[in-house]
Every structure is written in structure tokens, then in C-alpha cells.
Amino acid sequence: MRQRRRPSERTSAGRDATESRPIAALAATHRKLAPAVLGPRFPDLPGKDFADAFARALLDWFGKHRRELPWRQTRDPYAIWVSEVMLQQTQAATVVRYFQQFLQAFPDVRSLARAPTQEVLRLWQGLGYYRRALAMQEAARLLVRDHHGQLPRDPQLWQQLPGVGRYTAHAILSQAFDLPLPIVEANSARVYARMFACDQPLESPSVQRWLWHVAERLVPTRGAGHFNQAIMELGATVCMARRPHCEQCPVTTFCRAYQRGQMARLPVRQQRPKTSAVNEISVVVQWRSRWLLLQRAARAERWPSLWEFPRAEMRPGELADDAVLRVCRELTGLEVVRDRFLAHIGYSVTRFRLVMQAWSAVRQAGRVRLTSLHAQARWLTPQQTLALPLSTPQRRLLAVLADQIF
Template identity: 45%
Template sequence: MHSLPKLPTACCRKFFVSFRKIARVAMRLPDGWPPRTLGTLRRQVLAWFDANQRSLPWRENRDPYRVWLSEVMLQQTTVAAVVPYFQRFLKTFPTLRDLAAADEQEVLKLWEGLGYYRRARHLHAAAKRIIADHGGKFPADATAVADLPGVGRYILGAVLSQAFEQKFPIVEANSLRVLARLFGYRNDPREGEGRVWVWEAATAVLPEKRIGDFNQAVMELGALVCTPTSPKCPSCPWAKSCIANRDSLQTLIPPPKKPPVIVACREIAVVIRHREKVLVCRRSPDAKRWANLWEFPHADWPAEELFEDAVGRIAEELTGVAVSPGRELLTIQHGVTRFAITMTAAEAQRQSGQFRSPFYSEGRWVSPGELKDYPTSTPQRKLFLEVSRPQQRLF
């Protein structure tokens, strides 16, 4: 058994509670591992990282703004998807001050397609907070960082370790898998005591120097070598120490996730036309999903309801505008969490009424050509494109 590294002194309450939980479950080195093993593991993975890390734009320097931006983008998203977004974002907002001064709609527009839009709104709100409370300088103090909108334990550790070389662990999908296999942890490290264990393991393995590199090295190892299926153990710097490799447990560690129960549902979206314009609506700032993004009004379409009735009902309930239903435009399949949604879009002509909505914060009559300027979700972008096509615009 070995003692845990010293906890950071300037931790805010929410993380301090988590660290106390961790401290209660002292981590045990696997049987047969001499006490100096951790030092060897650190050296091995850092040497591997030096030789094998991918050249990624956010690795060019350790500027806290760049580290923070890349880590927020990388949550729930692949590296390949993030690279062009990161480059476009930095080109538009080269500094934290530029981001703070931007309009939120501009930020959301740049984020369009990356998903989890709350991250973009938090990023923007945090940039404003840093300008207001820290003179525009990204804080190096854990309490101040933890207090920023959208900062959880992962972002805190990623920024403080990579930008400021502070001794903070990180756990995400890659490092979780690598650590569970390395130590031969058989329970689920994503839940309950397993989550406590994995944060403790990530804390225990941290070196005294090159902390940011070490955290990145473990993630990179998970991305390139210790992959979910078919890990390349013969090329792994930890192959000789790894318990999963020794006992051929790679497919059992971590235990496979239970697949979610997929629920099929269907919706109708209504493109309400009036003269040469269409009605687009902005979701409210506190909407659970796609807050502040624009869209054509859409809602569930129960099996027993006729298509034309549903089009009229949805338009009136969501926008206050009475319509006469028109033709179907297109059908879009998309997934949201565990829901497999079939969304049928229909045209409708405004008959009477002004925009008034219990659901949307704003409605605007815009020409189809203007739709490209409005930030929206991926399925609605397909509909925006369809409505903006020249033949549609003549209809």
C-alpha cells in the first residue's frame, strides 16, 4: 500500500468533498508490484509520449486559453472532429478577451455541429467572468477555476496540470480504461466506488514533474494503444506491468457498458411561410437542450393524430400562428441521447395571428437566404438548407 499524494490546498468545496471521498479508499498496488513500480511507470509513459504523441494544434503551446478551449471542445467529441473547430474558433477569437467581447449568437454559430451547446455558452460566460473578476488573466488558483461556469473536475485538472503544472489528476474515457486495465480493476470504474477508485488511481500515479505531459500521455495511450477493442499490448510501454495484459483480461476491463434502451419517436417540424419569409424561433436560455439556438417549431406527433391536424396544432401551440398545412418537405432521422427521432418537416401558410409563444423566447420572419446566419442544431441545419435551396425559395 502507498500513501496518496498531498491534496491541493486551494481546492473549492465541491472538489474537496470528492477528494475526501477518495482519501477514504486508500489505493493498493497490485500484488507483486515493488514500491518503485510507480516511478518506472511514469518514466515509461512519458518516454513513450515524447516519441509517439500526435501533432495537434492545441499542443503548440501551453497558453491557458488554448488548453481550456481545447479541453472543453474535446469533452464528448473526437479529436478529428475538434481540430477544425479549434482552428476556426481561435482564428475568430484569438484571445480570451475577444471571446468575452463576442455576441453569444456568434459563439454558438461557430460551435454549430459540435453538439453539447451548453459547453459553448459556459465557455463564453466563463470568459466574461475572467475579464470581470481576474482582469482578463486566466486564474491559476483552483478555487477560482472551479468557480467558473462549466468547470467540472476534469476541466479543472486538465487546465491546472497542463497550463500551470499543478498536481491535479484527470479522468476521462481513455485514462479510465488505461488505469483500470493497468491495475487490473475488475469493477466498473464509471460508477459508485469505481469512480472513487479511478480518481484515486489517477491521483496516485501522478509524477512530481511534467504533470501536464503525464496526464496527456495517459490519455494518448488510451487513444492510440489501449483502445476499447483490440488494444495493441505488444507496443504498450506498460505491457510488462499491466495486470489486464498479464491475465488476458483486456476484454473484461472495464466491463462493457449496458447498451441504452433506444426509444423510437416521431416529430413534426413546421416551416410557416408568410409572403417571402419563414418563421424561425429561438429556444429559451433555460431550455434543457439547444438553449438559445434557432429552429423551425417542432413537437411530438402522436400515432393517432392526422398529419394535417398535427401541423396546425404544433404551429398554433408553439407560435400562436394559425396555418393552413401544405406539403411534406423532407424526413430527417436523428438521435438524441436514447431517442431515435424521425422528424417530418411540413410547409404551412400563415393564415392569422402574430408570434406569441409559451416555449420560444423569440420568433423572427426571415428570408430563406438569411437562415445560414442563424445558429441551429444539426437536424435543423439540414432543414434550413432544404428551405434555402433556390427551388424551395421560389415555391
């Protein structure tokens, strides 16, 4: 692809000439651009005049309407990194409290690198997607080992770290050091798809490549960090997936979907797989006033390194009484006597809707023998259990137990 040349410094004459042109006229130029090299299915890529006018309109709006979020008050690349990892799959309003607590406990990359993993996971409780926290700590340890605790300015070095892709590397470096690096994530992708009326599914690799080309054309040489924040803010608060607030949008003049009345139809999304129902059983095994807790293996697909009461899927047609005995025998090697029903706990994971039946049981015989699903087992008091990092459904089960004990 022919790269758009970026002068290191715009001349005042060129800037004045651009600013004197009506925005509507500039917005119209993207109908006259040369076809994109990506092929006829894709909208044309924006030119320099369009990019400059779009950035001015977007940044003017952002300066007046942006949310005051704590990670926007710093240029510290470590703090920005933490925020970007937390914001993956999690709404900003939820992240604020976790972000502040996490930085209080681990204020820099060295403190994160040397922290006990269980403490990192405990502070991550409630954010979900715990593999993010494990990858971030692994990356912190590599930065201390290989870079003396210094965070690099090279996006390629960032992308060699666990859990860091192109988006995360560019977001950190554009915000911390104002490097002119583009970003594409869910919010900005939705804005660009509507703005250029892209009628191909966002998830397809070819559309993702096109989106990155668009972002490269639009990100300004100066103020890239603010621009990237602004485009994400627009997608998060105005150009939302459902019921976009077009009357509040500062860039409708540039938006083909708005001009064609296609806001509700775009962006095109691939059909999601249907939700599957899964029934589980979880057993609180008691012995000498203690509970048996198992730590999931670090490589577990779901909830790696977190603790849980013995838990497994129920078999088709299996009765709860039988499932309690089987799960304890298979996961722990223990023979138990079923005690009583505790709760039904429903939750969702990706495309699965799960209902977990929780029961209590009493150890009768045997010694704990673990499978490859778990790394270790402990008999713990209720107070000790409260200090462990647990998944959300397991914390809900613990809350049921706490109501009965305390």
C-alpha cells in the same frame, strides 16, 4: 488516505537506482502493495517505484507516437481551456478545425466575454452539446469581471466557474503551468481499469474515487502536463474501448488485464438504457417570402438559445396533417394551411433515436404568441436564416430548403 510524499527534487542516486531495476520487476511490485483504504473490492494502489517506471515507459512512447494537435503546441491556458471544452464528447479530429476557427474569432478571454452569444453559438455549430459554449462564455465574463481577465492558477478557483469541473481544471493547469495535478476522464479511466484489472463498473462513485486515487499516485511531480496528455493519448489510440491494440502498447508489462487475458472484458460498464424511438414534426411556416424561426430558451434542456423551425413531438397515432396544424397553433399561435412534405430527417440524442418529419405550411391567420419554450421569434429571409446558429437536424432541414431555392 495516507498521501505519498513527493520530494520536490529527486536525487541522482535515487534516480539511478530506480532506473537500474528491470521494468518487469517494478511492474510486479503492485501485487505486493498494502491493501487500498477504499476496501477489498478495489485493486491496490501503485507505489512510487511503479509510478516512476510507468511514467518513463509512457512518456517515452508519447514522445515518439503522439499526434500533432494544435493545442499541444501552446502553453496558453485560454487556448488549452477552449480545447478541453471542445474535446468533451467530441473526437480530436473533429475538434481541430473548430478550435482554430474559434481562436481566430475569439483569441483571448476578453474577446470571448464581449462577443455576442449568437456568434459564439454560430461558430460552435456542428460540435453539439451547445451548453458547453454558453457555460464557457459565462465563465469568461466572470473572469473578466472578477479577475481582470487573468486566468487563475488555483484549481479551486477554476472549479467555481460554470462548466469547469475537477478534470477540466486539472487538465488546464497541468498543461499550461506543469502543476502536478492528476486527471481522470474516459480514456485514462479505461487505461487504469485495465492496468489494475478493476472489475467494478466505471460509472459507480466508489470506482471514480478509486480512479482519482490511482491518478494521484501516478502523476509525476515534473512533466505532469505531458503525462496527462500521454495517458489520454494511450486510451484514445491504443487502449481503445473495443479491440485494443495491445501489440502497440508500451505498458503491457504493467497491465494486469493483459497478463490475465481480460482486455475484452474490462473495463466493466453499467448496462445502458435501451434506445427509445421518438417521432417529431417540424414546420417551415412561410409568409411574404419569409420563414418563421424560433429561438429556444436559454434554459432549454436541449439546444439552448439555438434557432429552429417550429418543432415538437408527435402524439401517438397522430397524423402528420393534424400534427402540422397543432404544432403551429400551440407553439406560435398561428393558423396555417399545410403545403407539402419536405423530408424525413433522422438523428440521435443520448438514448433517443428521433425521426423528424419536415413539412412546409403557409400562414393563414393570427399573430405570433410564444410559449416558455422559446425566447423570441423572427420572420426571416432564406439568406438571413443561413446566418443563424441552428442544431444539426435543423441545419439538415435548411439544406433541403436551400437545394430547392438556390
